[in-house]
Amino acid sequence: MAEQTKSTLILDAKGMSLSQSLFCGQTFSWHKTAKGEYTAAVGKRAVLANEQGKKIMLVKPNGGSFTGDDEQFWKHYFALDIDYEALLQRFCENEKLAECVREGSGIRVLNQPFWDTLLSFIISQNNNIKRIEKIVRALCENFGQELAQDIFAFPKPDVLSALTEDELKALGAGYRAAYLISAAKCVAGGIIQESALRQMPTQELRRALLNIHGVGPKVADCVLLFGLERTEVAPMDVWMKRAITQIFGGNMPSCAGGYEGIAQQYIFNWARENL
DNA sequence: TGCCAGGCGACGC
């Protein structure tokens, strides 16, 4: 039986906005082309995406066809397999959270690869988003595989673990260079195994991540939420702390229960626009 | 120009 293949993958956006979801500080891998399309490497998959009406159109930049589990993979990546309509309705039980949702209603918390997320958020610490994007791009271009023209994957753990701190400092990584290498050694050496992490309850998993040199509470929480699908974890950076203190009276609204991480992304987006 | 950024590790107490 011949396998069904498609040159373009068309997904129902269900209210998801690429421009909002790809540039709200949860991923630093996407680039907007001169034509207004978006490109990235997500794990080992290079993709070219754009939105037309209520559809998301995906194309392989090197002209290949989508096969096998591609459709399921991308639906899951863009969180098109959860009922956001119902979730956002719950969030809107709190008036302040409703305002955050209104401002970024097309945001979806992406289900990103663990390794990409770990490296990205180690780089993110005490850093600004423009500069994080720049360092991530330099890391991938210099040491990652070119999956399609000008689209580079993150360097593999064994490649990264063999680099020197100076090679990474040359990219602008600063003192995070040692942290990246240390994380790579943990993964390449099998001390950190993604499949084992995914089996762990969230708190045990968090402790495991904290064992990585250069991964503290904030970075661990970002990896839990963005790279290991723990939607109940809400990373607290300086923007979130400001918003929770100034707007929410010190606590995440109870209507976010179980999905505090997703609520966090709307609040974070709102805080960066308004505080 | 000085302050800040999706913080963390080391250190002192």
Next chain:
DNA sequence: GCGTCGCATGGC
């Protein structure tokens, strides 16, 4: 366990 400090670097 908790508070403070230094850290690399560029965006603004």
